[in-house]
Amino acid sequence: MEHTPSDPDYAAAVVDLLGVLAYGELTAFIRMAADSDLAPSLRLKSDMAGLAATEFRQYSQLVERMRSMHIDPDRAMEPFVVPFTAYHERTRPRTWLEGLVKAFVGEGIAKDFYREMAAFVDAETREVMDLALEDVGEADFVVSVVRDAIKTDPTASGRLALWGRRLLGEALSQAQAVAVTRDALAMFLIGGGADLAAVGEMFTRLTERHTERMARLGLSA
Amino acid sequence: MEHTPSDPDYAAAVVDLLGVLAYGELTAFIRMAADSDLAPSLRLKSDMAGLAATEFRQYSQLVERMRSMHIDPDRAMEPFVVPFTAYHERTRPRTWLEGLVKAFVGEGIAKDFYREMAAFVDAETREVMDLALEDVGEADFVVSVVRDAIKTDPTASGRLALWGRRLLGEALSQAQAVAVTRDALAMFLIGGGADLAAVGEMFTRLTERHTERMARLGLSA
Numbered sequence: 001m002e003h004t005p006s007d008p009d010y011a012a013a014v015v016d017l018l019g020v021l022a023y024g025e026l027t028a029f030i031r032m033a034a035d036s037d038l039a040p041s042l043r044l045k046s047d048m049a050g051l052a053a054t055e056f057r058q059y060s061q062l063v064e065r066m067r068s069m070h071i072d073p074d075r076a077m078e079p080f081v082v083p084f085t086a087y088h089e090r091t092r093p094r095t096w097l098e099g100l101v102k103a104f105v106g107e108g109i110a111k112d113f114y115r116e117m118a119a120f121v122d123a124e125t126r127e128v129m130d131l132a133l134e135d136v137g138e139a140d141f142v143v144s145v146v147r148d149a150i151k152t153d154p155t156a157s158g159r160l161a162l163w164g165r166r167l168l169g170e171a172l173s174q175a176q177a178v179a180v181t182r183d184a185l186a187m188f189l190i191g192g193g194a195d196l197a198a199v200g201e202m203f204t205r206l207t208e209r210h211t212e213r214m215a216r217l218g219l220s221a
Numbered sequence: 222m223e224h225t226p227s228d229p230d231y232a233a234a235v236v237d238l239l240g241v242l243a244y245g246e247l248t249a250f251i252r253m254a255a256d257s258d259l260a261p262s263l264r265l266k267s268d269m270a271g272l273a274a275t276e277f278r279q280y281s282q283l284v285e286r287m288r289s290m291h292i293d294p295d296r297a298m299e300p301f302v303v304p305f306t307a308y309h310e311r312t313r314p315r316t317w318l319e320g321l322v323k324a325f326v327g328e329g330i331a332k333d334f335y336r337e338m339a340a341f342v343d344a345e346t347r348e349v350m351d352l353a354l355e356d357v358g359e360a361d362f363v364v365s366v367v368r369d370a371i372k373t374d375p376t377a378s379g380r381l382a383l384w385g386r387r388l389l390g391e392a393l394s395q396a397q398a399v400a401v402t403r404d405a406l407a408m409f410l411i412g413g414g415a416d417l418a419a420v421g422e423m424f425t426r427l428t429e430r431h432t433e434r435m436a437r438l439g440l441s442a
Contacts, residue, residue: 023263026266026267026270029254029270029274030254030255030257030258030266030270033250033251033254033255033273034251034254034255034258036251037251037255041295042244042294042295042298042299042302043295045247045251046247046284046294046295049247049250049251049277049280050277050281052254052277053250053274053277053278053281056270056271056273056274056277057274059270060271060274063267073263073267074262074263074264074267077263078263081263
């Protein structure tokens with residue numbers, strides 16, 4: 001089944017999709033900026049703050065494009081305040097390293113999910129989503145910092161592996177909460193392009209990429 | 222006495238000046254981003270986050286220019302970690318309105334001070350400072366939000382007036398702590414261009430501008 005922008009269910013799903021993406025970036029910005037305060041050096045504080053600032057730039061571009069598509073960004077984001085607040089409360093980092101892994105792994109999972117979604121939308125919407133999902137490699141510093149930390153403190157490896165699993169679990173749990181309450185989004189996912197088996201395959205891919213990302217950090221998933 | 226970039230005392234003062242400016246913007250970014258989470262609506266959260274993002278953009282430009290001037294930004298910022306941490310700990314907003322007034326009033330005082338300092342530096346340094354001090358009017362939304370809040374809750378007016386006084390006091394107290402420990406910066410201020418009477422006049426001007434800024438918010442200073 002092909003989606004057309006004139007179908008009202010499809011239009012509602014697009015609003016949801018851009019809304020969840022935008023609010024995800026706004027809250028990622030806030031959390032990363034706050035977590036940068038845990039950094040043990042000015043260089044790392046600055047790097048983490050830069051990561052946060054990138055989220056805000058992408059959020060801004062997204063909001064601007066939503067307005068030009070006659071979508072009210074605040075109304076589009078509103079339904080996602082509760083699940084994102086819950087996710088961030090349940091994954092509040094207690095240490096700088098946890099914050100760092102969350103910035104890398106949590107955002108990685110979210111962006112993989114949005115990239116999967118981008119495959120189902122029309123060209124204009126996909127272009128808007130791509131703009132907000134562009135990876136400029138700014139998170140690469142996380143890899144060497146986490147690898148170094150594991151080398152000097154071997155117990156960190158086990159703790160951070162557990163933390164990564166928790167991040168994946170909380171992200172999937174909130175994604176499910178969203179799917180249950182947002183009919184248009186759920187129907188869009190199930191009804192168009194993807195059947196239930198395809199959704200299952202998508203979750204398998206998300207988990208595989210999560211495992212690869214954890215391996216890049218030197219952590220088991 | 223005229224400053225020349227080749228004078229080592231002057232060079233040290235410029236490093237301090239750019240360092241304090243950069244670190245002030247980095248911490249303002251972090252605090253404003255964190256405080257945006259207190260906003261009562263998505264629109265205001267987004268506006269406050271935008272204010273934070275502007276601080277980071279100016280910080281980034283400043284750091285880039287410092288590097289091109291062969292100044293190590295991290296070393297230049299290091300001496301100011303303690304006073305800024307103290308300032309932000311002593312002025313941690315308990316409410317959204319306090320955060321908003323702090324973003325407007327606290328940053329206003331800091332930027333007035335740096336603008337005063339910019340009068341004493343060479344043209345190249347002044348240009349770098351101006352870049353980081355540009356006012357793009359993004360904080361203007363604060364005025365109507367605070368004025369509306371005072372209208373609907375008259376007791377807020379007295380509380381926020383006190384809060385503004387505290388922000389000025391803490392800012393001046395930390396500025397003094399910096400002057401005591403950073404000889405080059407202090408000597409630059411006293412020795413070059415400005416004598417003690419001129420410094421007194423400068424503080425009078427800073428206080429006057431603070432009073433004007435508070436009045437714009439509908440608050441007594």
